[in-house]
Amino acid sequence: MDPRYSEDEQVEQLKSWWKKNGPSLIIGVVLGLGIVIGWQGWGVYTASRAEEASSLYQLLLGVQSESALEAGDRLIKEFTDTPYAAKAALLLAAAAVKRGDAADGRQHLNWVLENSEESGTLHAARLHLGQLELGEGNIDDALAVLKVGERSAFESHYRELEGDAYSLKGDSASARTAYQESLAVIASDSPYRGFLEAKLADLATIETAQ
Structure with a gap:
C-alpha cells in the first residue's frame, strides 16, 4: 500500500x-x-x-x-455452455427490475429457465420470476411459474410466494395453508421464521376486519 x-x-x-x-x-x-x-x-x-x-x-x-452489464451480455452470448452465462442472466434480470424494466427482467429469467441445467440456478430464476409477476400484479402467472414438481431445499420459498399470491387474490384459507407449510419445512432456528409468522398474523388481522 x-x-x-x-x-x-x-x-x-x-x-x-x-x-x-x-x-x-x-x-x-x-x-x-x-x-x-x-x-x-x-x-x-x-x-x-x-x-x-x-x-x-x-x-x-x-x-x-454499463461496462458490467456489457460483460454480462457477452457471457450470455459467447459462453452459453458455462455456468457463468446463467448467473450473468440472473444479474442482468436483477439490474433490469431495479431500473423498472420488468419486460427485460422477465426475458433474462426465462432465458435461464430455458438454458440452465443447474438445479439451484433454475430454482432461483423461477422464484425471482414469480416475485416479478407478483410485483406486476400478474397473480395467476406467478402461481403458474411456481408450479414445479421438484422443489428440493427451496420448498419454503415456493410456499411463501404462493402464500403471498393467494393473499393478494383474497384467498385467505389457501394463503394460511401455504404460510404454515412454509414454516413447517424451514429450520427451527432460522431468523426468517419471524417474517412468516408476521405474515400469518397480518392475515389473521385482515380476516378479523372483514
Whole structure:
C-alpha cells in the first residue's frame, strides 16, 4: 500500500480501478477458464483456480456500471455452455427490475429457465420470476411459474410466494395453508421464521376486519 495515501483513499483508488477494469478482467478469467476446460476438462481443473474465478465473478456482481452489464451480455452470448452465462442472466434480470424494466427482467429469467441445467440456478430464476409477476400484479402467472414438481431445499420459498399470491387474490384459507407449510419445512432456528409468522398474523388481522 502506498504510504502517501490514507487507508480510505487507498480503498477508493481500488474501487475506482475495479470499476474500470473489473468487467474486462472477469471476461479474461472466463476466457482463460474456457481454454483450460477445453484442454483438460472440468474434472482436472484445480479447485483453487475454480474458487478464484468464482470470487472474481462475485466481484462482478457488485459492479454497477454499463461496462458490467456489457460483460454480462457477452457471457450470455459467447459462453452459453458455462455456468457463468446463467448467473450473468440472473444479474442482468436483477439490474433490469431495479431500473423498472420488468419486460427485460422477465426475458433474462426465462432465458435461464430455458438454458440452465443447474438445479439451484433454475430454482432461483423461477422464484425471482414469480416475485416479478407478483410485483406486476400478474397473480395467476406467478402461481403458474411456481408450479414445479421438484422443489428440493427451496420448498419454503415456493410456499411463501404462493402464500403471498393467494393473499393478494383474497384467498385467505389457501394463503394460511401455504404460510404454515412454509414454516413447517424451514429450520427451527432460522431468523426468517419471524417474517412468516408476521405474515400469518397480518392475515389473521385482515380476516378479523372483514
